[in-house]
Amino acid sequence: MASEWQCFFDESKKPEHYERTVTYMKEFxxxxxxxxxxxxxxxxxxxxxxxxxxxxxxxxxxxxxxxxATSTEYLLQxxxxxxxxxxxxxxxxxxxxxxxxxxxxxxxxxxGTVHVKDEDSDRxxxxxxxxxxxxxxxxxxxxxxxxxxxxxxxxxxxxxxxxTYRHQAMFYLAAxxxxxxxxxxxxxxxxxxxxGVPLQISLQLVPxxxxxxxxxxxxxxxxxxxxxxTDQDLLIPKARKALKRYxxxxxxxxILETRKKYVVMVTQESEQxxxxxxxxxxxxxxxxxxxxxxxxxxxxxxxxxxxAETVGF
Amino acid sequence: MASEWQCFFDESKKPEHYERTVTYMKEFxxxxxxxxxxxxxxxxxxxxxxxxxxxxxxxxxxxxxxxxATSTEYLLQxxxxxxxxxxxxxxxxxxxxxxxxxxxxxxxxxxGTVHVKDEDSDRxxxxxxxxxxxxxxxxxxxxxxxxxxxxxxxxxxxxxxxxTYRHQAMFYLAAxxxxxxxxxxxxxxxxxxxxGVPLQISLQLVPxxxxxxxxxxxxxxxxxxxxxxTDQDLLIPKARKALKRYxxxxxxxxILETRKKYVVMVTQESEQxxxxxxxxxxxxxxxxxxxxxxxxxxxxxxxxxxxAETVGF
Numbered sequence: 239m240a241s242e243w244q245c246f247f248d249e250s251k252k253p254e255h256y257e258r259t260v261t262y263m264k265e266f267x268x269x270x271x272x273x274x275x276x277x278x279x280x281x282x283x284x285x286x287x288x289x290x291x292x293x294x295x296x297x298x299x300x301x302x303x304x305x306x307a308t309s310t311e312y313l314l315q316x317x318x319x320x321x322x323x324x325x326x327x328x329x330x331x332x333x334x335x336x337x338x339x340x341x342x343x344x345x346x347x348x349x350g351t352v353h354v355k356d357e358d359s360d361r362x363x364x365x366x367x368x369x370x371x372x373x374x375x376x377x378x379x380x381x382x383x384x385x386x387x388x389x390x391x392x393x394x395x396x397x398x399x400x401x402t403y404r405h406q407a408m409f410y411l412a413a414x415x416x417x418x419x420x421x422x423x424x425x426x427x428x429x430x431x432x433x434g435v436p437l438q439i440s441l442q443l444v445p446x447x448x449x450x451x452x453x454x455x456x457x458x459x460x461x462x463x464x465x466x467x468t469d470q471d472l473l474i475p476k477a478r479k480a481l482k483r484y485x486x487x488x489x490x491x492x493i494l495e496t497r498k499k500y501v502v503m504v505t506q507e508s509e510q511x512x513x514x515x516x517x518x519x520x521x522x523x524x525x526x527x528x529x530x531x532x533x534x535x536x537x538x539x540x541x542x543x544x545x546a547e548t549v550g551f
Numbered sequence: 552m553a554s555e556w557q558c559f560f561d562e563s564k565k566p567e568h569y570e571r572t573v574t575y576m577k578e579f580x581x582x583x584x585x586x587x588x589x590x591x592x593x594x595x596x597x598x599x600x601x602x603x604x605x606x607x608x609x610x611x612x613x614x615x616x617x618x619x620a621t622s623t624e625y626l627l628q629x630x631x632x633x634x635x636x637x638x639x640x641x642x643x644x645x646x647x648x649x650x651x652x653x654x655x656x657x658x659x660x661x662x663g664t665v666h667v668k669d670e671d672s673d674r675x676x677x678x679x680x681x682x683x684x685x686x687x688x689x690x691x692x693x694x695x696x697x698x699x700x701x702x703x704x705x706x707x708x709x710x711x712x713x714x715t716y717r718h719q720a721m722f723y724l725a726a727x728x729x730x731x732x733x734x735x736x737x738x739x740x741x742x743x744x745x746x747g748v749p750l751q752i753s754l755q756l757v758p759x760x761x762x763x764x765x766x767x768x769x770x771x772x773x774x775x776x777x778x779x780x781t782d783q784d785l786l787i788p789k790a791r792k793a794l795k796r797y798x799x800x801x802x803x804x805x806i807l808e809t810r811k812k813y814v815v816m817v818t819q820e821s822e823q824x825x826x827x828x829x830x831x832x833x834x835x836x837x838x839x840x841x842x843x844x845x846x847x848x849x850x851x852x853x854x855x856x857x858x859a860e861t862v863g864f
Contacts, residue, residue: 289610294781294807295729297602298611302640333653340646341654342682345667345675352676353666354658362658363665369655416608418750437731437754468607494607 242445246390249422253388259381260395263321266379267399270319275377276406276537278318279396281413282306283325285386289439291425296385297441301414303328305464305497305526309410310378311368312530318408319377321396323389325413326382332369386416390447397455404458405544408537409451411463419444448484458544460537461486468494477504488536490529498525503532555758559703562735566701572694573708576634579692580712583632588690589719589850591631592709594726595619596638598699602752604738609698610754614727616641618777618810618839622723623691624681625843631721632690634709636702638726639695645682699729703760710768717771718857721850722764724776732757761797771857773850774799781807790817801849803842811838816845 240248253259270277283306284299307329310320314331324330329337336344344358354362372378381396383389400407418441452461463486467473470493477489481504492501499514512532514525553561566572583590596619597612620642623633627644637643642650649657657671667675685691694709696702713720731754765774776799780786783806790802794817805814812827825845827838 286611290781294613294727294779296611296613298599298609300607300609330653332655336654340643341649341657342645342679344654345679347676347679349676351666352672352679353664359665363660363662366655366658366660366665414607436756439752439754441750441752443749466607468603 241450243447243450246445247394250387250391251422253383253391256391256395259392260399263379263381263396263399266319266321267403269376271403273319275317275319276408276541277321277400277403278313278408278410279321279323279393279400280306280310280313280410281323281389281393281415282310283328284414285325285389285416286384287386287416287419287441288425289420291422297416297418299414299416300494301325301328303330303412304334306410306412307331307334308524308526309412309530312527313410313534314372314377316530316534318534320379322378322380323392323396323413324380324382325389326384330380331378332365332372335365386419386444389413389415390444393447393451394455397451397459400456400459403456405460405541407456407459408533409456409459409461410533411448411461414466415444415447417444418442446484448480448486452484452486460488460540462488462490462533465489465491466494466497467491474502474504474509477502478506481506487540488533490533501525501529503529554763556760556763559758560707563700563704564735566696566704569704569708572705573712576692576694576709576712579632579634580716582689584716586632588630588632589721589854590634590713590716591626591721591723592634592636592706592713593619593623593626593723594636594702594706594728595623596641597727598638598702598729599697600699600729600732600754601738602733604735610729610731612727612729613807614638614641616643616725617647619723619725620644620647621837621839622725622843625837625840626723626847627685627690629843629847631847633692635691635693636705636709636726637693637695638702639697643693644691645678645685648678699732699757702726702728703757706760706764707768710764710772713772714769716769718773718854720769720772721846722769722772722774723846724761724774727779728757728760730757731755759797761793761799765797765799773801773853775801775803775846778802778804779807779810780804787815787817787822790815791819794819800853801846803846814838814842816842 267277283303284301286296286298289295303324306324310322310331313320344354345352346355381392383392421442448463463480465477465480467476473491473493477491480489489504490501491504499519501512503510503512512525512528580590596616597614599609599611602608616637619637623635623644626633657667658665659668694705696705734755761776776793778790778793780789786804786806790804793802802817803814804817812832814825816823816825825838825841
């Protein structure tokens with residue numbers, strides 16, 4: 239009998255250029271393998287759930303992709319190659335520093351060359367140098383999605399490609415993935431008209447893809463999932479429930495309001511608080527630096543254990 | 552008895568800093584009045600409809616704000632002052648030209664100054680000069696919203712401020728406003744949990760704010776609304792129905808797939824097609840240039856008529 243997740247993919251249309259994108263990912267992974275570089279797949283941003291097949295309206299999740307985009311910069315610094323699977327239009331590493339800036343406000347011209355204003359020049363040069371270094375090293379592969387559908391297909395494709403990377407691969411699943419969707423055969427083709435009121439929308443549960451990820455697609459990888467809640471009391475119980483259900487390695491749990499200064503790293507056996515004090519925040523430091531440092535340490539230990547087991551065996 | 556739209560505002564929370572924003576708009580309008588400059592309020596981008604009061608999930612409309620942001624540039628060129636009421640994060644005039652560009656890909660540094668690459672320099676300088684001219688003239692006021700709620704409050708505030716501007720004011724309502732919402736008292740506080748499946752969402756109809764806009768808030772203004780459909784057969788009938796219902800001046804009707812090359816300007820008495828041929832599109836010309844030219848011509852005629860009526864009276 240086909241499992242729930244197989245049924246989901248059977249019913250859902252493949253994203254455009256799916257095979258080509260998987261091929262790019264495969265080439266990237268092969269190159270990193272030759273360089274003996276650890277790889278992480280970072281998922282980032284929210285997924286849309288269309289309400290109509292020619293989509294005018296959709297359900298979305300609150301997420302601008304800060305966690306994923308910021309963490310990617312620190313993961314690159316730690317020597318990882320990154321497949322950055324992100325919501326189209328959400329924050330991106332390096333580029334994110336200019337989100338609230340109008341490029342045109344940074345520039346001046348004397349009628350000839352156009353250059354960055356003196357007061358911004360140091361900050362921009364510093365970023366530019368880091369960005370150019372990453373571009374030249376070729377350690378960042380960006381892959382974009384919009385809908386839930388596209389995201390899940392691309393996650394599967396990436397995970398299947400990373401299977402041979404075994405315990406050297408990490409999944410850092412920071413995307414805010416919808417729990418609910420409308421199956422294609424229950425969706426109207428055209429824009430919903432406003433005559434029938436109240437409008438009733440009926441949503442089905444999305445199969446949890448962590449399950450095939452850890453059992454079939456990439457069973458030897460180090461898998462970190464993220465949990466965002468608004469109710470403090472539910473946070474740790476829900477993280478534990480997820481760990482028990484999927485047997486993956488780590489849940490980074492956070493509350494919507496405090497997510498930039500407080501997270502809990504939850505495993506089956508332990509809870510570790512990672513937080514920022516006001517001084518660190520006022521200096522512009524980011525909690526993702528600490529999260530990544532801790533996650534990378536744990537991934538290294540995981541790799542050593544697995545290698546020791548292999549040797550012992 | 553309170554009307555539907557009054558009930559909506561009574562039930563809904565005012566946006567943060569609402570009074571302050573209205574004051575800014577008032578100051579802007581007063582300044583433009585002293586300069587005897589026509590004003591247009593352009594609304595742009597989609598509105599969100601929260602599914603939870605501490606919002607994690609929301610319903611959104613497909614719209615990146617191309618029509619509004621692009622039209623704003625052409626309206627500024629035509630000598631209008633513009634209140635640009637736009638979805639936070641959607642396209643903005645001038646800045647929009649860099650949406651698909653990573654700023655860092657445009658720049659080079661020799662370790663000292665940071666400047667725009669030679670190959671992009673002409674294009675960026677041209678834009679920068681137009682942007683600086685508008686900034687110095689002070690003819691563009693940007694006001695941002697995210698939710699339906701915020702949008703409707705700010706539209707009301709702007710319209711009330713523009714009332715004294717009478718027929719010299721134009722409303723160019725290109726925003727994709729949700730037809731449906733969940734009243735605050737029917738909304739759960741916390742993130743919806745995924746235990747109850749299928750999840751049923753029940754949405755109520757949003758009162759049409761064109762009605763109080765044309766009868767109470769700004770009854771003498773020139774009002775242009777936009778209609779986006781996916782079904783060609785519904786387009787003109789729905790535009791006519793709206794004109795009949797609200798007695799405003801113009802509907803710009805378009806189909807999702809062809810909206811960048813074909814629109815119909817519909818009034819009670821007439822239909823006028825505005826379209827782009829392939830050559831114009833390949834030269835990078837934009838249909839908004841033609842739409843704005845036509846709308847401005849009609850607004851000028853409207854002003855002349857009203858002034859003639861006043862003199863006659």
